[in-house]
Amino acid sequence: MTTDDITREAAAADERAALEQAVTEKVIASFADSTTDRFGRLMASLVRHLHAFARDVRLTEAxxxxxxxxxxxxxxxxxxxxQEFILLSDVLGLSMLTIGINSPPDRAVTESTVFGPFFVDGSPHISLGGTMSAGAAGRPCFVGGRITDEEGVPVAGARVEVWEAxxxxxxxxxxxxxVTQARGHLFSDEKGGYRFWSIVPSPYPIPDDGPVGRLLRAANRSPMRPAHIHFMVSAPGFRTLITHIFVAGGPHLESDAVFAVKPGxxxxFAQQPPGRAPDTDVMATTWYRAEFDITLARAEA
Known part of the structure; x- marks a missing residue:
């Protein structure tokens, strides 16, 4: 290849890059008169990054x-x-990144994690110490703890939504x-205490019979999630907390398909012998106990 050939190729590449950039700038300019500044900023950034991705990988029409x-x-x-789009957001890590961006700066509060696709409004109310399993298969487990603010002051009357597999x-x-099973809601007592009976959660695969499953298989990634119980805790004057508790020592903690595991x-889930147990009759079989204290962040004024 001669020097002239190299020069012509470089000039052609520069011309193509200029034409491609002109397309990007024209699209960004089309959002200049958006109804809100925030919408215009979001769309301009989306176009800029989306076009940069296409140029970076030289996206083919196919x-x-x-x-x-x-x-x-x-x-x-x-x-x-x-909700397959939430699932897609989860496996791409966008859900956890967005949660991190919006989490309270105070490290003393309980960490947030993904909401997941299986929450349902209108869960049954259970009393303190009651059971939410409602016949779901699993080993009996007692979960309890205290809900406080950042200063350790109890939060009474907090609504605790819980659900699991x-x-x-x-x-x-x-x-x-x-049938409604393994889900419910309860309210903390005057000392911020909450407690309920359920079952020890089990690991499970996220739904992988659709497009997200095809994506995972193409990437040679596992669809498995570690065993966990979902929590959504809300109270007037506080930010709503969406989180999980994960079973210590269980599989998939290092390879959660949705990147939701945090050490805290x-x-x-400690195994207990048959015999006396909280808020119930004597247990004839082994059962398990998990303690999880929750710290809520104050809502911004």
């Missing part, structure tokens, strides 16, 4: 078409009991019988 089909399939599989790794909404949320 790959663009495959991406459109993937997003179309993702929308098509969504239903009232399945059964021993087969399935949530109640994944069954077809419309790993809790010992």
């Amino acid at each position: 790959e663009w078409e495959a991406a459109i089909r993937f997003l179309t399939d993702t929308g098509a599989i969504c239903a009232d009991k399945r 059964d021993d087969d790794g399935l949530y109640d909404v994944q069954y077809e019988d419309d 949320l790993i809790v010992e």
Whole structure:
């Protein structure tokens, strides 16, 4: 290749880059008169980064078409009991990144993690010390702790929503019988205490029979999540906390498909012998106990 050839190729590459950048700038300019400054900023940044990605990987038309089909399939599989776009956000780490960006700066408060796709409004109310398992398969487990603010002051009357998978790794909404199991809500007492009976959670795969599953298989990634119980804790004057507790020593803690594990949320589920147990009759079999204290952040004024 001669010097002239190299010069011509460099000039052609510069011209192509200029034309590509002109497209990006024209699209960004189209959002200059957006109805709000925030919307305009979001869209300009989205276009800038999206176009930069396409240039970086030199996106082919076939790959663009495959991406459109993937997003179309993702929308098509969504239903009232399945949100594939949340699942996609989870496995790409976007959910956890957004949670981190919006988390309170105070490290004393309980850490947040992903919401997950299996929350359902209208869970049954359970009394303090009551059971939420409602017949779900699993080993009996007693969970309790205190809810306080950053100064250690008890938060009375906090609403504690809890839900989890059964021993087969399935949530109640994944069954077809419309039975509500392993979910409920309760309220903390005057000392901030909460407690309930449930079952020891089990590891399970995220739904992988759709587009997100295809993505994971293409990446040779596992769909497994470590065993956990979901919490959503709310109280007037405080930021709502969405978090999990994970079973210490369980599998998949280092390879959670949705990147949600944090060291401060790993809790010992200690095996207990048959005999006396809190808020219930004498247990004829072994049971488990988990203690999880919760610190809420004050809502911003």
